[in-house]
Amino acid sequence: MDITIAWRNIWRNPRRTAVILIAVVIGIWSMVFMGALMRGVEVGMIDNGISTLTGDLQVHSRNYRNDPIVENSIREPELVHAALSKVLPPGAHSAFRVRLNAVAGNARHSAGVTLVGIDASAEKAVSFIGDAVTDGEYLSESDANGILVGQELLETFDTRLGRKIILMAQDADGEIASKAFRIKGIFQAEMKATEKQFVFVSGSAARKMLKMGNQVSEVCVALPGHRNSEAVVADLRRELGTGGEFEVNTWRELLPVLNAYLEMSNSFIFIWYVVMFVAMGFGLTNTTLMAVFERMREFGLLKALGMRPARIIRQVLIESSIILMIGMVIGNLLGILSVLLLSNTGIDLSDLAAGVEYAGMSRMIYPVLLESDILVSNLVVFVLGALVSLYPASKAARFTPIQAMAQT
Amino acid sequence: METIVQCRGIQKKYMQGKVEVRALDNVDLDIAKGEFVALAGPSGSGKTTLLNLIGGLDTVDAGKVIVDGENYAELNGAALAELRLHRIGFVFQAYNLIPVLSARENVEYVMLLQGVGTAERRERSRMILDEVGLENKYDRRPSELSGGQQQRVAVARAIVSNPSIVLADEPTANLDSKTGEGLLKIMREMNEKKKATFIFSTHDKMVMDCARRLVMIQDGRIAR
Structure with missing residues (x-):
């Protein structure tokens, strides 16, 4: 009632x-x-x-994040490969990259960029670049001269598909290496800053230019559903050994802001x-x-x-x-x-x-x-x-x- | 005969703005069980105040009120509410029915507060409404009833749980003389049938004539 x-x-x-x-x-x-x-x-x-190159977790050489130079590359990527094959859950993907600061330039312009040398097929599964090329073509596995540049950088450099861009960076000997690449594809990203900052070449071309042998700068991993990155990182740290050569971080540690x-x-x-x-x-x-x-x-x-x-x-x-x-x-x-x-x-x-x-x-x-x-x-x-x-x-x-x- | 209401030396003052008004001044009154008593007097004489004190709705400044063996001075608020719920029925001048409830529900509500079960509530409320002549009006809301019918619902509500005392404050004041007479007849019948003590305030000659005992109040004192 x-x-x-x-x-x-x-x-x-x-x-x-x-x-x-x-x-x-x-x-x-x-x-x-x-x-x-x-x-x-x-x-x-x-x-x-996560999709802008960070992934769910990354492996670096211990000093790389403080000083991202060739000397701080992963010298034995096969160790990381072996560890990953043990701990990664089914459906996870990994990509090995060269990632270093460089200067890009053409006849009229130059700008500081991040040179990313990628394993073209592996990279598709871990970052945005695989689906981001809107004009031209994506890189092939052993592309020796092709480069992908962002729409924003293209406009800044006042250039177009098929034209050359020169990249300069310090190589493994401490010398300035330079190489001309031809613009093979133009990519668009969620943020203009990404289009301006990154240029992509094949991993083999980057390693050859920088005399890196088989070394890589970082290993990026994408987990299915972006889940359990902390657990996988813990397993990977255990597998690679703590206090050793490697540093393993989740995306939360890599993107503190x-x-x-x-x-x-x-x-x-x-x-x-x-x-x-x-x-x-x-x-x-x-x-x-x-x-x-x-x-x-x-x-x-x-x-x-x-x-x-x-x-x-x-x-x-x-x-x-x-x-x-x-x-x-x-x-x-x-x-x-x-x-x-x-x-x-x-x-x-x-x-x-x-x-x-x-x-x-x-x-x-x-x-x-x-x-x-x-x-x-x-x-x-x-x-x-x-x-x-x-x-x-x-x-x-x-x-x-x-x-x-x-x-x- | 057994005394059911005992008032001794009751004093009650009110502030009307900044002026102190002595509503009751040293009132002594005894009422026996089963009486049908009218407290009569002009407006402002103190009869409603006395009724409120007997009903435990207000507290005395001095003196004591003993109703059905309970000295109000010894009861806390909860005990007083319990006493009102089980042993005192109220009929107000303005009917004071709950507008969102039907006649039957208004009568049932007191029993709900008493914890009576649904079936028994329904049965008793219908019986009492029949007794006050409101058969077939069970489901009418107050707004669908005349003044006389509403006051009969109020009487039914007051009497349904067989209280020891029913207090009625000028129950016929808002009714025409014929309807008022009918209501008084019902109250008399209830007084005789249920053996409940009826105490009501009035300044209506017809009501005074109907009472078995008349207590005249003037300027806060019992006149005779």
């Missing part, structure tokens, strides 16, 4: 109930939807970070939930308070009949809870529907490309719905909603029957 009474009381003033419901619906919808967008940004940033952002992200989302609730909570308290004052005579009567204050509080809380739950159901459905509608098309932020790139975000955001986010947002609304309803409820319970019935 308490629920029946609560239900009927809720609809005594449909307009007021509708106002509270709209506030709760908008609150929950925005929490679910904006939460999903923020998660989408996170996933985009992780995908971006992104990792820090992700660690803060949960706090941002929670703060967002609380801010949304505060805006909604004022409306909820105010409207519930109005509803309670309007029925003060009735509460006085119930107390006169022998109803205890706790039961009056319970009655008001049941009414608030019903409104909250209806609002939560509608808000969740709208939130999930909005996410589903955008899950294929995404939100295109190309118009804000410069700002987006600066923040390390993808140009396309695909909202990602996490069960835990839905649970937390609903818990925040329900628990805090019930708490703010306690104030009007306790007000109703505090009046004596005579005081309450004297209210007009």
